[in-house]
Amino acid sequence: xxxxxxxxxxxxxxxxxxxxxxxxxxxxxxxxxxxxxxxxxxxxxxxxxxxxxxxxxxxxxxxxxxxxxxxxxxxxxxxxxxxxxxxxxxxxxxxxxxxxxxxxxxxxxxxx
Amino acid sequence: xxxxxxxxxxxxxxxxxxxxxxxxxxxxxxxxxxxxxxxxxxxxxxxxxxxxxxxxxxxxxxxxxxxxxxxxxxxxxxxxxxxxxxxxxxxxxxxxxxxxxxxxxxxxxxxxxxx
Numbered sequence: 001x002x003x004x005x006x007x008x009x010x011x012x013x014x015x016x017x018x019x020x021x022x023x024x025x026x027x028x029x030x031x032x033x034x035x036x037x038x039x040x041x042x043x044x045x046x047x048x049x050x051x052x053x054x055x056x057x058x059x060x061x062x063x064x065x066x067x068x069x070x071x072x073x074x075x076x077x078x079x080x081x082x083x084x085x086x087x088x089x090x091x092x093x094x095x096x097x098x099x100x101x102x103x104x105x106x107x108x109x110x111x112x
Numbered sequence: 113x114x115x116x117x118x119x120x121x122x123x124x125x126x127x128x129x130x131x132x133x134x135x136x137x138x139x140x141x142x143x144x145x146x147x148x149x150x151x152x153x154x155x156x157x158x159x160x161x162x163x164x165x166x167x168x169x170x171x172x173x174x175x176x177x178x179x180x181x182x183x184x185x186x187x188x189x190x191x192x193x194x195x196x197x198x199x200x201x202x203x204x205x206x207x208x209x210x211x212x213x214x215x216x217x218x219x220x221x222x223x224x225x226x227x
Contacts, residue, residue: 034215043116043202043218044155089154093214098143098162099170100216102154 012109019077021106023090028071032093034100035064035075039086047075047088077108085110114138118203118219125193125226133188133222135203142208144186145170145216146178148199155202161186162208193226200224 013019025033031052036044050057050064050073057064063076073090087105094101119134137144142163147155147170157170161180175197177189186205190197200223204216 032214036216043204043220044216046215046217049215098160098168098208099157100145100214101157101171102147104152104154 009104010107010109012111013080014111015082016079019075019080019084019108019110021075021077021088021090021108023073023075023103025071025073025090025092025103027092027094027101028068030092030094033064033066033073034091034093035062035073036089036091036102037084037086038089038105044089080108080110082110082112084108116203116205116217116219118201118222120222121220122223123225125190125224127193127195127226129190129193131190131193133190133201133203133224135186135188135219136184137186137203137205137217138184139205139217140183141205141217142183143206143214143216144180145204146176146186146188147202147204148172148197149202149221150199158188158201190224195226198224198226 034049035047037047038044048059048064050066061078065074087107089102089105091100091102116137145160146158149155156172159178161167164183167178200221202221203219206216
């Protein structure tokens with residue numbers, strides 16, 4: 001069945017370093033992928049998305065990479081800041097369907 | 113433009129009680145969904161709707177009902193609350209076309225405790 005999983009439950013980085021958060025997905029028919037950021041006590045917030053016909057998409061300080069061959073998704077955050085500390089979720093939308101399925105999340109700690 | 117509004121923010125229920133979690137959005141989004149989030153876990157889809165009058169089950173629909181009589185509102189009903197339904201509930205909405213994207217806007221959540 002569909003599943004979206006993350007390789008690491010926690011990630012600790014030094015302020016100013018780059019962060020890489022990884023995600024594996026199992027549904028090869030998924031055609032849309034999204035990264036969300038969730039701060040404590042708040043709802044998830046959209047960060048960046050990518051469609052299955054793309055390999056890479058860049059935003060402000062964030063880049064999402066998609067490797068369909070190995071069904072892997074990553075979120076890169078450049079020059080990580082204390083405000084980036086949060087839980088990050090990847091999510092996938094199945095091909096032709098309407099459901100968006102979330103992974104378990106990775107907690108990012110930024111050390112000053 | 114308020115986005116997605118959820119009420120109440122906190123609720124304590126006794127086992128067997130019923131209640132409705134309210135969700136409203138003012139962005140004219142077609143898609144709306146309800147998720148629950150348990151400690152240390154991701155968000156699990158309860159029910160979703162692709163437009164007024166259309167709803168469908170997600171991953172964990174048992175014990176919950178939904179309806180979508182208008183584009184703006186998508187209430188979630190707990191029929192007979194159980195301790196296993198203690199969780200944080202999020203409502204979300206999104207566009208349904210590639211031009212608008214499918215990324216969700218989430219509400220701030222309802223923290224429900226069933227005792």
